[in-house]
Amino acid sequence: MARHTIPFEPDDPCHSFLTTCTPAEYGDGPLAGVAVAVKDNISTKGIETTCASKILKGYIPPYDAHVVGLLRSAGAAIVGKTNMDEFGMGTTTENSAFGPTLNPCDPSRVPGGSSGGSAAAVAAGMVRMALGSDTGGSIRCPAAFCGIVGLKPSYGRVSRYGLIAYSNSLEQIGPLGKTVQDISTLMGVIAGYDRHDSTSQDRPYRHTPAADIKGLKIGIPEEYFGRGVDPHVADVVRKAIARLEECGATTVPCSIPSMEYALAAYYVTCTSEASSNLARFDGVRYGPPPDTRKPWHDAFQEVRRAGFGAEVRRRILLGTFALSSGYYGKYYAKAQVARENVREDFNRIFHDVDVIAGPTMPTIAFKLKEKTDPLSMYLADILTVPANLAGIPSISVPCGSSEGMPVGLQIMGRMFEDERVVDVAYAYEQAVN
Amino acid sequence: MADAEGQVIVGLEVHCQLDTKSKLFCGCSTDYRSDGPNTHVCPICLGLPGAMPALNRMAIEFAMKVAKALNCEIINEAEFSRKNYFYPDLDKAYQITQYDKPLALGGYLEIEGDGGGEKKVRLTRIHVEEDPGRLLHMGNAERGKYSLVDYNRAGIPLIEIVSEPDMRSPKEARKFLNKLRATLEYLSVFDSEKEGSLRVDANISIKGSERVEVKNITSYKGVEKALTFEVTRQKNLIRRGQKIDRETRHYLEARGITQSARSKEQEHDYRYFPEPDLRPLRVKSWLDNIVLPELPDARRERFIAQYGCSPSHARTLTGELKLANFFEQVVRGDPSGLSPLAATWIADTLIGELNYRDMSLDLVDPAAMIGLVQLLKSGTITDKSGVEILRVILDQRHKGEATETPDAIVKRLDLGKAPSDDTALLPVINEVIAENPKAVEDYRHGIDASGNFLVGQAMKKTRGKSDPKVLYQLFSKVVRTKEV
Numbered sequence: 001m002a003r004h005t006i007p008f009e010p011d012d013p014c015h016s017f018l019t020t021c022t023p024a025e026y027g028d029g030p031l032a033g034v035a036v037a038v039k040d041n042i043s044t045k046g047i048e049t050t051c052a053s054k055i056l057k058g059y060i061p062p063y064d065a066h067v068v069g070l071l072r073s074a075g076a077a078i079v080g081k082t083n084m085d086e087f088g089m090g091t092t093t094e095n096s097a098f099g100p101t102l103n104p105c106d107p108s109r110v111p112g113g114s115s116g117g118s119a120a121a122v123a124a125g126m127v128r129m130a131l132g133s134d135t136g137g138s139i140r141c142p143a144a145f146c147g148i149v150g151l152k153p154s155y156g157r158v159s160r161y162g163l164i165a166y167s168n169s170l171e172q173i174g175p176l177g178k179t180v181q182d183i184s185t186l187m188g189v190i191a192g193y194d195r196h197d198s199t200s201q202d203r204p205y206r207h208t209p210a211a212d213i214k215g216l217k218i219g220i221p222e223e224y225f226g227r228g229v230d231p232h233v234a235d236v237v238r239k240a241i242a243r244l245e246e247c248g249a250t251t252v253p254c255s256i257p258s259m260e261y262a263l264a265a266y267y268v269t270c271t272s273e274a275s276s277n278l279a280r281f282d283g284v285r286y287g288p289p290p291d292t293r294k295p296w297h298d299a300f301q302e303v304r305r306a307g308f309g310a311e312v313r314r315r316i317l318l319g320t321f322a323l324s325s326g327y328y329g330k331y332y333a334k335a336q337v338a339r340e341n342v343r344e345d346f347n348r349i350f351h352d353v354d355v356i357a358g359p360t361m362p363t364i365a366f367k368l369k370e371k372t373d374p375l376s377m378y379l380a381d382i383l384t385v386p387a388n389l390a391g392i393p394s395i396s397v398p399c400g401s402s403e404g405m406p407v408g409l410q411i412m413g414r415m416f417e418d419e420r421v422v423d424v425a426y427a428y429e430q431a432v433n
Numbered sequence: 434m435a436d437a438e439g440q441v442i443v444g445l446e447v448h449c450q451l452d453t454k455s456k457l458f459c460g461c462s463t464d465y466r467s468d469g470p471n472t473h474v475c476p477i478c479l480g481l482p483g484a485m486p487a488l489n490r491m492a493i494e495f496a497m498k499v500a501k502a503l504n505c506e507i508i509n510e511a512e513f514s515r516k517n518y519f520y521p522d523l524d525k526a527y528q529i530t531q532y533d534k535p536l537a538l539g540g541y542l543e544i545e546g547d548g549g550g551e552k553k554v555r556l557t558r559i560h561v562e563e564d565p566g567r568l569l570h571m572g573n574a575e576r577g578k579y580s581l582v583d584y585n586r587a588g589i590p591l592i593e594i595v596s597e598p599d600m601r602s603p604k605e606a607r608k609f610l611n612k613l614r615a616t617l618e619y620l621s622v623f624d625s626e627k628e629g630s631l632r633v634d635a636n637i638s639i640k641g642s643e644r645v646e647v648k649n650i651t652s653y654k655g656v657e658k659a660l661t662f663e664v665t666r667q668k669n670l671i672r673r674g675q676k677i678d679r680e681t682r683h684y685l686e687a688r689g690i691t692q693s694a695r696s697k698e699q700e701h702d703y704r705y706f707p708e709p710d711l712r713p714l715r716v717k718s719w720l721d722n723i724v725l726p727e728l729p730d731a732r733r734e735r736f737i738a739q740y741g742c743s744p745s746h747a748r749t750l751t752g753e754l755k756l757a758n759f760f761e762q763v764v765r766g767d768p769s770g771l772s773p774l775a776a777t778w779i780a781d782t783l784i785g786e787l788n789y790r791d792m793s794l795d796l797v798d799p800a801a802m803i804g805l806v807q808l809l810k811s812g813t814i815t816d817k818s819g820v821e822i823l824r825v826i827l828d829q830r831h832k833g834e835a836t837e838t839p840d841a842i843v844k845r846l847d848l849g850k851a852p853s854d855d856t857a858l859l860p861v862i863n864e865v866i867a868e869n870p871k872a873v874e875d876y877r878h879g880i881d882a883s884g885n886f887l888v889g890q891a892m893k894k895t896r897g898k899s900d901p902k903v904l905y906q907l908f909s910k911v912v913r914t915k916e917v
C-alpha cells in the first residue's frame with residue numbers, strides 16, 4: 001500500500017488535541033488523505049492513548065482498535081488524539097487530567113463531552129471528521145454544543161474492540177463531522193462485524209444519504225419539551241421539526257414514561273461497569289509504579305487515589321457500592337429492569353412512528369466551571385441516555401441557535417435503522433442550506 | 434440415611450485446565466510450559482485496555498462433553514460473569530467466570546465407596562472460567578524481595594466441578610478425584626500430567642460442627658493428606674471441647690498441614706455481574722452432536738466380561754486411561770488368551786514396581802510385557818523369576834540403558850525353570866533332608882510351616898528356578914517313603 005504523509009502542525013487554541021501526529025501518514029482508499037481525529041480512549045498502535053487520565057499517561061498501545069485499522073485501510077490520515085472527560089466520564093470535557101477543551105463557538109464555554117476534543121477539532125476546522133464514543137450522549141452532546149453533526153450508531157454496528165471500556169453495555173464508537181454526508185461516509189468505513197467484539201453485528205453500513213422524507217412519521221415525546229428543558233432551546237427545535245413537516249413528514253405526539261427512571265438506570269449501569277473496567281489500573285502495568293515497599297493492597301490504593309480524577313473516583317465508588325452483595329438486587333438488577341422498560345417504550349412508540357425527534361441537550365453549552373454540582377451535571381444527560389439504554393441509533397444535527405450558541409436536533413430511530421436517522425438529518429440539513 | 438454425629442463430611446471444588454489448543458478468549462497457544470514467561474500473551478489475555486474476550490468454541494464443547502459424561506443438565510441460557518477482586522496476577526482485576534447461570538447443573542459421579550460397592554457422589558454444577566496468571570515470588574513468599582508476574586497461564590480455560598458434600602472420608606475424596614481424572618482423560622479433554630492442570634478446594638466438616646474450606650491443594654495425593662490432617666485437627670478440637678471456626682485454610686503441600694488464611698482473604702465481596710462483552714451461551718442443542726467415548730465404568734464392565742478380569746483388577750486397570758490402553762495392547766498381542774494372568778501381572782506387579790521406582794508407564798514397552806506373560810503362561814519361568822525379569826527390564830528403562838527382551842534375560846541369567854522330573858531334583862531334596870533333620874521331624878508331625886521351610890531351602894539351592902509346587906510334592910513323597 002502506498003504511504004504518503006501530510007503535515008499536521010495546527011494551532012490548537014481550544015486544546016482539542018492531547019497528541020498530534022506530525023506528519024500524519026495515510027494510504028490509498030475512500031478516505032485517502034482525509035485528516036481524521038480520534039478520541040483518546042480509542043487504542044492507536046504506537047500513539048499514546050491516555051483517556052485523558054494521569055493513570056494512563058505514557059501508555060502506548062501495541063495494537064490498533066478495530067475501527068482504527070479500518071480507518072487506516074481506508075486511507076485516512078490519523079492526525080491525533082483528542083481531549084475528553086477522563087475515561088468518558090463527563091458532559092463538558094472539563095474532567096480531563098490535562099486541562100479542559102474550549103468551545104470554538106465561544107471559548108468561554110465548554111464544548112460538551114465527553115468527546116469534546118473531537119467535536120471542537122471538527123468545529124474549528126482542524127479536521128474534516130473525527131471519531132468519538134457515546135456512552136450516554138458523549139458524541140451527540142458535544143456535536144450539539146459545537147454546532148456539528150454526530151451519530152451514535154445502533155449498539156453492535158461498530159466494533160468496540162480497542163475502545164477503552166467505560167460502560168460496555170451502553171457505549172458505541174461513532175462519527176462526528178461538519179456535514180451529514182461526512183458522517184455517513186465515516187460510518188461506511190467503521191461499521192460492520194468484527195470477530196473480536198462478540199457484541200458486534202454483521203450489519204455493514206452501505207448508504208448514500210437521501211433527502212426524501214415524504215410520509216415519514218415523527219414521534220414528538222412530551223418529555224423532550226417538558227421540565228428542565230430550556231424554553232428557547234425547545235423553541236428552536238420545534239421550528240426545526242416544523243421544517244421537516246414542510247418536507248413532507250408528519251408528527252405524532254408520544255410519551256416515554258420510563259424516562260422517569262432512565263437517568264438512574266443509566267448511572268447505576270455505567271458506574272457499575274466502570275468500577276470493574278477501571279479496576280485494572282492498579283500501578284502494576286500502567287501509570288506511575290506503586291511503592292513496592294508497601295503491601296500490594298496499600299500500594300494499589302495509593303496509585304489509584306493519585307491517578308484518577310475526582311469524578312472518576314466518585315463513579316468507581318458509586319459503581320462498587322451498587323454491585324456489592326446485598327445491594328446488587330436493589331440497584332444493578334433494578335436498573336436492568338428499568339432499562340428493559342425504556343426499550344419497551346421505544347418499541348411501542350416505533351410501532352406508530354418511524355423516528356423520534358427532540359432536542360439533543362436541554363440547554364446550550366454551559367460556561368466553563370458553571371456546573372460544579374455533579375447531580376445537576378448528570379441531569380444534562382437526560383435527553384441522550386434513553387438511546388444508549390435502548391441501544392437505538394441517534395443523531396444530532398445543528399438546527400439553529402439560542403443566545404448565539406448552536407442547538408442540536410436529535411433524531412432517534414429503530415434498532416439498526418441508522419440509515420434512516422441519517423436520512424432525516426440529511427433532509428433537514430438540505431432544507432436549511 | 435442420616436449421618437451420625439462425628440461423621441466426616443467432604444465436598445470438593447475441582448478446577449481442571451481444559452486441554453484446548455488455544456486460550457478461552459484469545460488465540461494464544463496453551464502450550465506454554467516449556468517457554469519463557471510472558472511469551473504466550475496478547476492484548477486480550479494481558480487485559481490491555483480496550484481488548485475484548487472472544488469465546489473459544491472448543492472450550493465450551495470440551496466442557497459440554499464433561500457435563501454429558503457426568504450426567505449433568507446443560508442450562509438453556511448460560512452466562513459469563515465478572516468476579517471482581519484485586520490481585521497482581523489478575524490482569525483485568527476481574528476473572529471472567531460463571532456465577533448464577535453456569536453451563537451445567539446437577540449430575541453425579543460413581544465411585545467405590547468406603548463401604549464397598551458403587552456410591553453416587555452428586556454434583557452441584559460445572560462452570561467454565563479463565564485461569565489467572567501466576568506470581569513468582571522471589572525468595573520467601575511472605576517476606577520476599579519482590580514478585581514477578583507471568584501471564585502465560587492467564588486465560589487458559591478451566592472447568593470448575595463442584596460436588597455435593599457426599600463423601601464421607603478423605604479416602605473417598607481421593608477416589609472421587611481419581612475417577613474424575615480418569616473420566617476427563619477418557620474424554621480427551623484433560624492432561625493430568627501437565628503441571629498445575631488440577632487444583633482442588635475442599636470443604637470438610639465433622640457432623641455437628643462448622644465447615645472449613647481448605648484451598649490450594651494441587652495434587653491427587655495432596656487431597657487425601659490435607660483432609661486427613663483436617664479430620665485429625667478438627668476431631669482433636671472437638672475432643673477438647675473446643676469450637677471449630679468456620680474459616681478458610683490453606684494447604685501447605687510441603688509440610689502436609691493446613692493453615693488458617695488471613696481474615697482479610699475471607700471477607701471477599703466479588704461483586705459479580707454479567708460480563709457485558711460476551712453474549713449469553715445458548716448451546717444446549719450442541720449436545721446432540723456430542724458423541725461420548727467408552728467411559729471408565731463401561732470399560733471396567735467390559736474388561737470383566739471380555740477378559741475375565743476380577744472386579745478389583747478391572748477397576749485398577751480402567752482407573753487410568755493409559756493403563757487400560759496398555760492392558761488391552763498386551764492382551765491383543767497375545768492370541769492364546771492370557772487375560773487374567775496379564776491382568777494380575779499388570780494391575781498388581783507392574784504397578785507396584787513402577788510406584789516403587791516413581792516411574793511412568795510410558796517407559797514400558799507393551800511388547801516386553803507380552804513376552805513376559807507368555808513365558809509365565811508356558812511355564813518356562815517361575816513367578817519369582819518373572820518378577821526378577823520385570824525388575825531388570827524396568828531398571829534398564831529407568832536408567833535409559835539398552836533393553837533386553839524377556840527371552841534374552843532368561844538366557845543371560847539362566848532363569849529357565851529347572852527340569853521338574855524327580856531324578857534331577859531328588860539329589861537336592863535328599864541334601865536338604867540331610868541338612869535339616871529337625872524340620873523334617875516337625876514336618877512329619879504335620880507342621881506345615883516346616884514343609885514350606887524345606888521347600889524354601891530347596892528353592893535356594895536351585896536358585897529359584899524350580900517350581901515350588903513340584904518341590905513340595907517331592908518332599909511329601911520322599912519323607913513318606915522314608916517313614917515306611
Ligand SMILES: [Zn+2]
Pocket residue numbers: 456459460461473474475476477478479588
Ligand atoms: Zn492471548
